[in-house]
Amino acid sequence: MTIKQLATEFADNSDGCCLPEQSVLYTNLSAQEIEQLDQIANPVHLDPHQYLLHQHSEAKTVYCLVSGALIVERITSIGQRQVLSFLFPGDFLGYTHNKYFEFSIQSLTKATIVAYQRKDFVDMANTIPTLKDNIDIISNNIISRYLDQIFALGQKKADERVCFLLYQLLRRMPGASEQSLDLPMTRQDIADYLGLTIETVSRAFTKLSERGIIAVSNIYHLEILDPDTLEQLAIAE
Amino acid sequence: MTIKQLATEFADNSDGCCLPEQSVLYTNLSAQEIEQLDQIANPVHLDPHQYLLHQHSEAKTVYCLVSGALIVERITSIGQRQVLSFLFPGDFLGYTHNKYFEFSIQSLTKATIVAYQRKDFVDMANTIPTLKDNIDIISNNIISRYLDQIFALGQKKADERVCFLLYQLLRRMPGASEQSLDLPMTRQDIADYLGLTIETVSRAFTKLSERGIIAVSNIYHLEILDPDTLEQLAIAE
């Protein structure tokens, strides 16, 4: 099955999807190069809350998310959990030079993923310079995002951190508009992403509602009433 | 002046230094390839507390730190400061695909740096596959470190965060041993790195001394009395 077919299959589903040409990984690749990639691609379908890969397992595969949402997490032996990122269609994941993964990745929704054997993928990247460039760009984007996250965790208060997440989701989630937003994750996921407790996150949502910045129609669905203030709180600089 | 000459000049100075072949950037490059890089290299010497580059300035140059220590910071218009990382000899910096830098970089000590015009450097990377591989590995290491930092900021208490930094420095600073450590940064720098206040950092040092884990001989010099407990607190998993 080709990437294009996979993508088309999900082209208008509710979770959104990402056509190959919209993903940074495939940017500027020729039809022929995409074809080559297709030949080493293995589609993976996940139901909600299934693990795609586990922390400390061997990093033998790389992935590209086509549809759905994933959560990247690190859990310690004493049960502390840090959510490292949320992933959306078009995101490239699992690419590392380490022998083992430093995190686990789980689906939040039903998800479709394209998997490549790392070895095959690296070999191909070595023959397709554009692909290598794209990986470079992706690494850079990842670093940019992590820098923002470090800033948020180090400097922002609870309410601002929640706005920071909402603002990120507004820009990154397919199907999110200026006016409304579907949250694919639980309050616990949000808390673990922002370094807070579930109670603090809940209170932050309540406070933002009371201030008229958002309206919580349903636990997993928000209306954005005041995007400007949201952005201000999210960026806070 | 060649990189090798620069490096040799600092080979046994107190801040430590990094010979080209010890830096990830130069790993596996042939003598001839290093020679090529030398031809586009511009040495930069910084006194303590000089800016190498400013947030929002154009990212036209990339750098490799040869000797000394640098601090990477992001400051908002309302004066919030987050220290994003500390850099040591061998570290590669300023490489990005963005038009502008997202952070400033300042020297903590006297420092020697090799600068390359980004354009020249990228051109050369395109002709030297090993160099491109090395950049890829470096990006990966950076991401790994930022993940650890996110975990620390999101999950650890003040004392543990301080141990986290000390543990990082023990492994990364040239001249650091299991027994002792020179801190090139102020308490404020540490506080801004760990998302704490200067007072909390100070109290953490006091508490760690009282517990017999470290001894603060002098504000900028520590003895590590109990590396195992330090590591436990730093990793805390």
Next chain:
DNA sequence: CGATTGTTTGACACGGTTCAAAGTGGGTGG
């Protein structure tokens, strides 16, 4: 040797955590 800057210590306030209880919603079985 005083002045300046950075650090430590102390007292208090506050934001966020913890623990507990009540509320909400979705799913299942009678």
Next chain:
DNA sequence: CCACCCACTTTGAACCGTGTCAAACAATCG
């Protein structure tokens, strides 16, 4: 189809770690 159940979320109250503000202390430099 409704009632119950379970898991998750929200709310409340008390507590604690870290921030804030102020003062004492230390170190560096002219």
